[in-house]
Amino acid sequence: MLKIDGISRRFGDVTALDDVSLEIGQGEFFALLGPSGCGKTTLLRIIAGFETPDAGKVTLDGEDLLSRPPNRRPISLMFQSYALFPHMTVAKNVAYGLEREKLPRQEIKQRVGEVLETVGLSAHAARRPAQLSGGQRQRVALARSIVKRPRLLLLDEPLSALDKKVRADMQLELKRLQHEVGITFVVVTHDQEEAMSLADRIAVFDRGTVRQVDEPISLYERPRSPFVADFVGANNLFSGEASGLDGIKSEKFGMLAGTPLEELEAGAGALLAVRPEKIELADASATRGLAGEVLDVSFYGGVSHISVDVPGHPKPVLVAVQGAASVRPGAKVKVRWDAEDAVIMAAGQ
Ligand code: ATP
Numbered sequence: 001m002l003k004i005d006g007i008s009r010r011f012g013d014v015t016a017l018d019d020v021s022l023e024i025g026q027g028e029f030f031a032l033l034g035p036s037g038c039g040k041t042t043l044l045r046i047i048a049g050f051e052t053p054d055a056g057k058v059t060l061d062g063e064d065l066l067s068r069p070p071n072r073r074p075i076s077l078m079f080q081s082y083a084l085f086p087h088m089t090v091a092k093n094v095a096y097g098l099e100r101e102k103l104p105r106q107e108i109k110q111r112v113g114e115v116l117e118t119v120g121l122s123a124h125a126a127r128r129p130a131q132l133s134g135g136q137r138q139r140v141a142l143a144r145s146i147v148k149r150p151r152l153l154l155l156d157e158p159l160s161a162l163d164k165k166v167r168a169d170m171q172l173e174l175k176r177l178q179h180e181v182g183i184t185f186v187v188v189t190h191d192q193e194e195a196m197s198l199a200d201r202i203a204v205f206d207r208g209t210v211r212q213v214d215e216p217i218s219l220y221e222r223p224r225s226p227f228v229a230d231f232v233g234a235n236n237l238f239s240g241e242a243s244g245l246d247g248i249k250s251e252k253f254g255m256l257a258g259t260p261l262e263e264l265e266a267g268a269g270a271l272l273a274v275r276p277e278k279i280e281l282a283d284a285s286a287t288r289g290l291a292g293e294v295l296d297v298s299f300y301g302g303v304s305h306i307s308v309d310v311p312g313h314p315k316p317v318l319v320a321v322q323g324a325a326s327v328r329p330g331a332k333v334k335v336r337w338d339a340e341d342a343v344i345m346a347a348g349q
Contacts, residue, residue: 001026001184002047002152007056009042016042017053018208024201029178029185031195034205035231040188044154047186048077060151075152076145084129084140091116091125094143101148115147118180119173135166139173146181155187159194171197192232196220204228220275224261225345229273236279236317239347242270246339252312253290258342269347276320278341281306281327282334289334292317297325308335 002024009017016039024030032040045051047058049070058065065073084093091112098108116122119139129137138158145153158174159167175198178185189195195202196216203213206227212219223229229237238256240248242264247257248271258272282289292310304325307316317335327333 001028001061002186003057003059004043004047005057005059007043007046007053007058009039009046009051009053015208017046020056020208020210022203022210022213024184024186027182027184029175029198029200030187031199031202032186032188032205033192033195033202033232034190036190037207038205039208040190040205041156044077044156044186044188047152048075048154049073050077074150075154076148076150077154077156078141078145078158079156084137084144086129089126089128090121090132090140090143093129093140094147097144097148111147112143115143118146118177119143133166134162135170138162138170142174142177146177146183150183152184152186155185157189158187160189160191167194174198196232204231206231222261222343223273223345226271226273226347229271229343229345234276234318234320235273236276236315238272238274238313240270240272242266242268242344242346248272248344256342257337257339258344259340260344262345264344264346270344271347272342272344274337274342276305276318277303279317279319279335279337281308281319281321282336284332284334286334286336289336290317291332291334294327294329294331294333296329297327299324308333310335 004020004022007017007020020043032043034040042051046053094115095108095112098111116125119142121136121139121143124132124136129140159170162170171194187198199216201213201215202219204211204219212224212228219228219232223232226237229235238250240250240256243249243266245260247255250256256272264270284291290310292308295307295309295316298305303320303322306319306321306325306327308319310317319335
């Protein structure tokens with residue numbers, strides 16, 4: 001539905017986007033995820049029409065978007081700051097865009113009523129923004145974005161101004177809403193948990209390029225580059241040389257078991273990534289595993305995080321277990337994992 005084809009944009013000597021191509025389907029909830037400065041907002045602004053690319057094409061249902069001014073694109077953009085009019089009521093804020101389009105009064109009233117119902121704010125229609133909570137203001141901004149029935153809704157860090165609890169509620173709300181209205185959503189975020197919980201598919205950006213486009217679970221379980229492995233969730237990364245189909249050869253530890261995602265030339269630089277929850281803590285006397293000493297144990301309610309100093313490994317190995325941990329700092333242990341739970345990829349990018 002939305003096709004981004006070879007988009008590049010430079011600002012002086014900064015390359016904000018370098019030949020980015022993506023295809024986003026009708027009704028999809030799609031996330032652009034990456035660290036600050038990787039170019040995701042620039043791409044959103046190009047789609048919306050507030051920025052012009054140096055090269056590339058953007059089409060929506062086969063129609064060229066770039067030649068149209070922002071107000072002639074069937075797109076709404078929702079910013080991080082909600083930009084509500086403080087002196088207008090909730091209903092007026094939502095009606096504003098439709099009034100500008102000079103729709104009949106009755107139709108405006110009906111559509112505003114419907115959309116306030118959808119976001120659960122019917123009872124607050126007569127309030128002003130200052131009389132609302134952060135989460136409610138967020139809903140007004142959403143209502144205002146969808147009341148115009150855009151084909152595409154772009155959201156720039158939509159939840160970053162909310163505190164943690166409200167944010168979790170709004171994540172659920174956004175998902176429900178997207179499902180209900182059936183509009184294609186493209187959200188920009190630097191928060192990988194948010195992207196994973198919201199999106200059907202995620203594009204991971206790194207310095208102006210797309211590293212991987214996948215469903216959340218595949219990004220998590222099958223990262224295809226060290227960047228993605230490190231950026232999406234916590235990972236333990238071990239470096240070594242590619243060696244056959246069942247592991248890497250590490251200078252410090254010998255063979256480390258893992259599963260390569262693609263064929264790597266024997267001897268080539270490789271990285272093995274294993275998630276904290278896939279690591280098992282064994283007794284120091286166990287025959288298999290890397291010997292280490294527990295540095296720290298933190299309990300987070302449902303899970304505990306244990307960091308283990310493994311001599312020869314540059315960072316503590318992070319282990320996650322369900323519930324309370326049975327080890328204490330100072331304990332001698334071995335860390336180990338099953339080959340199918342560790343992913344091997346080419347080192348470098
Ligand atoms: P953030 O999450 O911090 O907003 P981002 O991933 O959205 O980051 P962009 O805002 O797209 O990143 O910026 C990408 C790069 O382009 C950055 O290095 C930024 O400084 C630069 N950049 C963006 N807009 C401009 C501009 N108008 N003029 C000059 N440089 C810009």
